Amino acid sequence: MAKITIDGIEAEVPDGTTILNAARQIGGAIVPPAMCYYTSLKESGGKCRVCLVRVAQASARDPRPLPKLVASCSTPVQDGMIIENITSPDVLEARKGVVEFLLINHPLDCPICDQAGECDLQDLSYAHGLATTRYEEERRTFEPIDIGDKIKLHMTRCILCYRCTYVADQLTNERRHGVLNRGDRAEIGTYIQKAIDNEFSGNMIDVCPVGALTDRTFRFKSRVWFTRPLDAHRNCDKCCGKVVLWTKGEEVLRVTGRKDRYGEVHEFICNECRFEHKNLSDWVVEGPRRIDRHSVISQNHYEKINLVALKKEIERQIEFQKGKANGNSSNARTA
Amino acid sequence: MRRQLLLKDINVPGIQFYDVYRRQGGYTAVEKALRQMSPEQVTEEVKLSGLRGRGGAGFPTGLKWTFIDRKSGKPVYLVCNADESEPGTFKDRYLLEHIPHLLIEGMILASYAIGANTAYIYMRGEFRWIFPILERAIEEARSAGFLGNNILGTGFSLEIYVHPGGGAYICGEETALLESLEGKRGNPRLKPPYFPAVMGLYHCPTLVNNVETLATVPSIITMGGVEYARIGVGKSTGTKLISASGHINKPGVYEIELGLPVEEFIYSDEYCGGIWKGRKLKAVVAGGSSVPILPADLILKTAKGEPRLMTYESLAEGGFQTGTMLGSGGFIVMDETTCIVRNLWNFTRFYHHESCGQCSPCREGTGWMEKVLHRIEHGEGRPHDIDLLDDVAKKIEGKTICPLGDAAAWPVSSAIRHFREDFEYHIKYPEKVKNPKHFEIEPLVPRRHLETA
Numbered sequence: 001m002a003k004i005t006i007d008g009i010e011a012e013v014p015d016g017t018t019i020l021n022a023a024r025q026i027g028g029a030i031v032p033p034a035m036c037y038y039t040s041l042k043e044s045g046g047k048c049r050v051c052l053v054r055v056a057q058a059s060a061r062d063p064r065p066l067p068k069l070v071a072s073c074s075t076p077v078q079d080g081m082i083i084e085n086i087t088s089p090d091v092l093e094a095r096k097g098v099v100e101f102l103l104i105n106h107p108l109d110c111p112i113c114d115q116a117g118e119c120d121l122q123d124l125s126y127a128h129g130l131a132t133t134r135y136e137e138e139r140r141t142f143e144p145i146d147i148g149d150k151i152k153l154h155m156t157r158c159i160l161c162y163r164c165t166y167v168a169d170q171l172t173n174e175r176r177h178g179v180l181n182r183g184d185r186a187e188i189g190t191y192i193q194k195a196i197d198n199e200f201s202g203n204m205i206d207v208c209p210v211g212a213l214t215d216r217t218f219r220f221k222s223r224v225w226f227t228r229p230l231d232a233h234r235n236c237d238k239c240c241g242k243v244v245l246w247t248k249g250e251e252v253l254r255v256t257g258r259k260d261r262y263g264e265v266h267e268f269i270c271n272e273c274r275f276e277h278k279n280l281s282d283w284v285v286e287g288p289r290r291i292d293r294h295s296v297i298s299q300n301h302y303e304k305i306n307l308v309a310l311k312k313e314i315e316r317q318i319e320f321q322k323g324k325a326n327g328n329s330s331n332a333r334t335a
Numbered sequence: 336m337r338r339q340l341l342l343k344d345i346n347v348p349g350i351q352f353y354d355v356y357r358r359q360g361g362y363t364a365v366e367k368a369l370r371q372m373s374p375e376q377v378t379e380e381v382k383l384s385g386l387r388g389r390g391g392a393g394f395p396t397g398l399k400w401t402f403i404d405r406k407s408g409k410p411v412y413l414v415c416n417a418d419e420s421e422p423g424t425f426k427d428r429y430l431l432e433h434i435p436h437l438l439i440e441g442m443i444l445a446s447y448a449i450g451a452n453t454a455y456i457y458m459r460g461e462f463r464w465i466f467p468i469l470e471r472a473i474e475e476a477r478s479a480g481f482l483g484n485n486i487l488g489t490g491f492s493l494e495i496y497v498h499p500g501g502g503a504y505i506c507g508e509e510t511a512l513l514e515s516l517e518g519k520r521g522n523p524r525l526k527p528p529y530f531p532a533v534m535g536l537y538h539c540p541t542l543v544n545n546v547e548t549l550a551t552v553p554s555i556i557t558m559g560g561v562e563y564a565r566i567g568v569g570k571s572t573g574t575k576l577i578s579a580s581g582h583i584n585k586p587g588v589y590e591i592e593l594g595l596p597v598e599e600f601i602y603s604d605e606y607c608g609g610i611w612k613g614r615k616l617k618a619v620v621a622g623g624s625s626v627p628i629l630p631a632d633l634i635l636k637t638a639k640g641e642p643r644l645m646t647y648e649s650l651a652e653g654g655f656q657t658g659t660m661l662g663s664g665g666f667i668v669m670d671e672t673t674c675i676v677r678n679l680w681n682f683t684r685f686y687h688h689e690s691c692g693q694c695s696p697c698r699e700g701t702g703w704m705e706k707v708l709h710r711i712e713h714g715e716g717r718p719h720d721i722d723l724l725d726d727v728a729k730k731i732e733g734k735t736i737c738p739l740g741d742a743a744a745w746p747v748s749s750a751i752r753h754f755r756e757d758f759e760y761h762i763k764y765p766e767k768v769k770n771p772k773h774f775e776i777e778p779l780v781p782r783r784h785l786e787t788a
Contacts, residue, residue, distance in 0.1 A: 047736070049736075101696050101700055105702075160692060179692070
């Protein structure tokens, strides 16, 4: 076990845990955002750089800080490590920079994007982005293409997280798409236009953090916040069969895997469940889905708040801020 | 007389062939090491020599060799990084083309030291014509019994393979090189966990060294590490190849003893022979395009007024505020008619083109910087562009997976730091700078054009 401190909160986590996962175990506002890391996809992470954190003390044995900000999703913790995320101005500045970089070539076409409302990039730019742009040049564009009859690829929206390539590598037996070209000309593509139809290819839609890969069967049917998400399952011989149905009245508009609070699916579903069963009668409905995100989807979905926990968190934050202020002023006095 | 170790026989006719190379005393280091020394002793000599990586980072070579994980039970690989693509650097090409046996000899020694039985030369894709030269040299060495099974009857076996890359700058980054060598897309790997010494090629311990570093090893074994360490100054020991280019009278590859004053290197007839056309020096990029550019006064003397020497330490003195780096030794000299903005735009265009696109700051930032610089250089710049450029560079630096992001950001930050007037001139006189030779017609004399309002 390794003892670590993230933004003043101490925790003990198993050796080899990454900083990001340690922060997720603590939870709350100190969890760094992640656009490319995906727990159930091996090798993912390290690419988007929004999860950068500062390591103020590398370990108990080596109390020096690390010279550069590190990607929290790929850096394992050490015993005695002290990590600064939202308490470090450097980290927040760097994150602002990365969000700006992610947005300069993004079309910002949220009003016509099916992902709007459940888009990680939208959430991220809401939290860290600038209200205006400093980028005056023409944005890089690509034509949208159909990869197979179920998936639409809008390369203009892609942030090159590589998650969909890992899905193809790790869930299906054949990867037919990949990253072509390099630099800001890099694109996800099939080279010679090929259909991606594999029993698990639909999961590429679920892992895509932005609206680059969208469900053609759901395209332009509804804004996601006008739908009612329901947990449901069916007996499926290919997958776990546990899904979320996005319904409007009696109509099932879309079927997806179950995403956790960090937007990650842990049990992937097959294409048959996703695309072929659009009747409520095909499913055993378990109840409404709790959308655990700061997202417009949860609008009008009132929930009971655990007031005791909220009070505790506020008190803790106050204490922490006080401690910081005291620490600073006492330093100033001695100096 | 200056000491030459790598290039001493370079003018001997036919040195690229085994017979001539052998006659000049080639492969004696291999005989000495394999017959009389243990692998640990070879490593120890390299450690004693104080040799530092010649590819740019300057990491102590002997120390790097000891990092190789030899207890894992997996095969150990040696990879020679011959993907020399840094603008302004052309020393490895010179060695590969003219004296390939020196590299092979060095690779045998390094492989023996780390216990590798397979070694690869990852060669830059554009070096196509060197490929047969190396293949031939390897074949000659094999027929002479220095490669293959049971070399010199010592039981040590080694095969060297040449692998031409596709011509990507990023594949000079060691982990991207290994990815490419494995046949994948040349994206740098994450460190941690992929430290080459533990998880390198095919997830086996791998040593990646630059051509010049490996080519230096035979001299160290022949003369002894202690003797080698006597050349140079302080922690910068030995000789270094410098690729001198730009506005000098005698551009070319020079072997210098580390510790040579920069002023002597630029102005003496033995080396660069001064600035061409009798012009004045404006700026120097001392170690390949990635390192910070320095103006004439700071390259000749440090901020403290001491003469600057060609060493890792002296060039870095003053940090990035007033110093630079020795880097890979790509010494680019610019005279007073050079447009720093145009030069920087050219560098940045290169980094934009060569960014692999894996991580966001480098993928998006290099393109953005290039566009802003293009705007400024072509007379369409706006006053806030200079600060924007500086800010973008800051947001790339240190945030990326591999050093390419830093390499793209450093030239931009340093050019703005030291040559802000050039940028302001471009914004102030957009019509003048539309002519690409604007500074040749009317050299920028600092401060004269900048009348205050």
